[in-house]
Amino acid sequence: MTPVAVPSRNAAADRPPERAVQAAVLELTAEFGNLVTLAASTREQHANTATWIPNQPPDAVVFPQSTADVQKIVRICARHKVPIVPFGTGTSLEGQVNAPLGGVSIDTRDMNKVLAVHAEDLDCVVQPGVTRKQLNEYLRDQGLFFPLDPGADAALGGMAATRCSGTNAVRYGTMKDVTLALEVVLANGEIMRTAQRAKKSAAGYDLTRLMIGSEGTLGIITELTLRLHGIPEAISGGICPFPTVEAACNAVIETIQIGIPVARIELLDTLQVQAVNAYSKLTLPETPMLLVEFHGTEASVAEQSTRFGEIVAEHGGGPFEWATRAEDRTRLWQARHDGYWAACALRRKTQALASDVCVPISRLAECVTATQKDIADSNLVAPIVGHVGDGNFHLCLLVDLDDHDEVVRAKALLERLVERALAMDGTCTGEHGIGQGKMKYLEAELGRPALAAMAAIKAALDPDNLLNPGKIVPPL
Numbered sequence: 001m002t003p004v005a006v007p008s009r010n011a012a013a014d015r016p017p018e019r020a021v022q023a024a025v026l027e028l029t030a031e032f033g034n035l036v037t038l039a040a041s042t043r044e045q046h047a048n049t050a051t052w053i054p055n056q057p058p059d060a061v062v063f064p065q066s067t068a069d070v071q072k073i074v075r076i077c078a079r080h081k082v083p084i085v086p087f088g089t090g091t092s093l094e095g096q097v098n099a100p101l102g103g104v105s106i107d108t109r110d111m112n113k114v115l116a117v118h119a120e121d122l123d124c125v126v127q128p129g130v131t132r133k134q135l136n137e138y139l140r141d142q143g144l145f146f147p148l149d150p151g152a153d154a155a156l157g158g159m160a161a162t163r164c165s166g167t168n169a170v171r172y173g174t175m176k177d178v179t180l181a182l183e184v185v186l187a188n189g190e191i192m193r194t195a196q197r198a199k200k201s202a203a204g205y206d207l208t209r210l211m212i213g214s215e216g217t218l219g220i221i222t223e224l225t226l227r228l229h230g231i232p233e234a235i236s237g238g239i240c241p242f243p244t245v246e247a248a249c250n251a252v253i254e255t256i257q258i259g260i261p262v263a264r265i266e267l268l269d270t271l272q273v274q275a276v277n278a279y280s281k282l283t284l285p286e287t288p289m290l291l292v293e294f295h296g297t298e299a300s301v302a303e304q305s306t307r308f309g310e311i312v313a314e315h316g317g318g319p320f321e322w323a324t325r326a327e328d329r330t331r332l333w334q335a336r337h338d339g340y341w342a343a344c345a346l347r348r349k350t351q352a353l354a355s356d357v358c359v360p361i362s363r364l365a366e367c368v369t370a371t372q373k374d375i376a377d378s379n380l381v382a383p384i385v386g387h388v389g390d391g392n393f394h395l396c397l398l399v400d401l402d403d404h405d406e407v408v409r410a411k412a413l414l415e416r417l418v419e420r421a422l423a424m425d426g427t428c429t430g431e432h433g434i435g436q437g438k439m440k441y442l443e444a445e446l447g448r449p450a451l452a453a454m455a456a457i458k459a460a461l462d463p464d465n466l467l468n469p470g471k472i473v474p475p476l
Contacts, residue, residue, distance in 0.1 A: 014469075015101050016082050024080040024104065025060045031072060035063045046087050046105040048095045051353050052401075053437055058085055058099035063107050067183065067191065067222040070106060074220065075189035077104055083466050086216035088128065088158025091150075093354050094435030096162060096215050100470040106220060108157055114138050115223070122228045123180060123197060128157020128221050144228045147172035150431070151337035157221045162433040163213030167336070170256070170389030171263045171295065172229065174431070176212045183223035184211055187462040197225055210457070215433055216468040218461045234301045237264070237293030237329050241285040242317040245269050245372060245384070248288045249365035251315040252388045256361050258311075260304050264293040265389040266336055269372065272343065272383035272396075279342035280335035290317075290388075291336055293329070336385075343383045343396035350381075350398040355414055357421035358392040358430030367424055368393055374416055378409045392430035434472045442474070 029036045037043075043057035059082075064070045077084050083103030090097055099105060112129035119142050126135060131153045135146050148159065150166035158164075160182065165174035172178065181195035194207035211219055242248040245267070252265055268276065268289045277284055290312075294304045309320050323329045335342075344352045359367045368384065375382045375395070386393025395417070399410045418428045418441050428434075428441040443451055454473045458465075 020080045021059050024082040027076050037061050048098045050093050053095035056098040056100045058105040059102045061105045063110050065110050070185045070222050071189045083469050085468050086220045088155030091152040091154050093432045094437035096435040125225050130156050143231050145231050160212050161215050165431045167264045176209050178227040181225040182211050184219035186219050187467050232295035234298045236301045238322040240290045240312050240317050240320045241287045245288045246365045246369050247315045248290050254311050263295040266291040267386040267388040269384040272385050275342040275346050276335050279345050339385050347398040351401050353397045356394040356430050356432050359421050359424045359426030361391045363424040364391050378413050439474050
């Protein structure tokens with residue numbers, strides 16, 4: 001597979017004139033005062049910091065307090081033809097928050113209120129700066145929770161913008177499944193509501209899902225209506241070692257195919273387990289492993305666990321070790337969420353690049369084992385973890401950037417990873433998104449007509465290409 005050549009959007013000629021940027025910043029400062037910053041360190045923090053993609057900071061950062069503030073910022077920037085880059089907590093991994101053409105970063109951290117909880121309808125309305133942990137702390141006393149858990153304490157606006165999923169997605173779905181409606185500020189400063197609170201609707205185009213995953217290129221999310229769930233009566237979980245990654249993946253495949261409603265089922269390969277043990281001070285068996293969790297009633301959880309144990313035994317896994325106390329489960333899942341940092345600690349003074357793909361569940365074992373072989377044959381270090389209940393897995397590639405040959409081998413490995421996933425009817429990204437990093441794969445995955453449709457939507461909603469330019473859709 002040859003990646004699509006993507007024309008550069010970073011050339012100096014594509015940037016707005018300096019006088020236009022200065023005029024916009026002066027007007028923003030007059031309107032918002034100390035909520036505007038030009039400090040270099042703050043601007044750099046509002047650009048990509050997590051991957052190989054270069055840090056491309058904005059010219060200024062603004063901290064709106066309300067939807068009306070976002071409208072004012074957008075209208076000022078639109079008047080001067082200055083780019084706008086929305087920012088949540090900055091945990092995205094494909095350069096989504098970079099400002100390749102400069103412009104203004106809109107940081108929604110202060111728009112962090114839970115506006116309403118409709119317990120009887122199992123939904124809530126929040127501002128985009130509310131984080132998932134903040135929301136669940138707010139909901140706990142009402143017996144409700146928001147299920148999506150990408151690991152990082154991401155802002156909900158960013159989670160919608162990048163179509164996030166996470167460890168609970170196998171049971172509760174991804175952000176597209178739990179978002180009922182959005183309020184969005186468009187490129188011209190108008191406010192658009194994408195839907196009402198009704199659980200379903202056949203009224204026109206599905207604008208909610210159009211905005212979810214658009215990564216700030218079509219509008220700026222200023223309010224979200226989200227589905228909630230009751231806190232389960234019973235939660236059980238634990239660890240299950242396997243002799244090989246293939247055996248673990250095959251156990252996952254059978255578990256999903258027979259319909260056991262597992263809430264979480266995560267894969268760690270041997271190297272990742274070693275990293276987790278060292279970083280989180282655990283004593284897990286250093287062999288391929290599944291971390292699992294079941295939600296439901298006491299009876300249903302017991303039944304699910306028993307059936308899962310039978311499947312494990314059929315594939316040579318076990319023994320299954322239960323984390324019976326809530327604090328033990330919390331420690332175990334925190335260690336899983338710290339897997340990125342644990343992996344980074346395996347090889348000091350290297351750059352980590354986290355990448356993900358997703359394949360149909362029936363091809364999971366084949367794809368993971370082929371990727372492991374590719375890593376070994378390439379003489380690279382890259383532990384594997386995965387939300388394998390939906391066929392999604394990640395590798396954390398640790399590369400010495402001063403070693404040119406190693407960098408070349410690493411880049412080639414990542415190309416083959418995507419090629420392998422696409423050949424299996426998979427996708428170049430299950431949850432990290434496209435941003436700048438994976439634009440070149442979209443035509444191979446979706447075809448040129450799909451890209452043309454995306455470009456037409458972008459041109460219709462953002463004719464001046466001001467909203468997060470240089471992301472997702474390459475110029476055609």
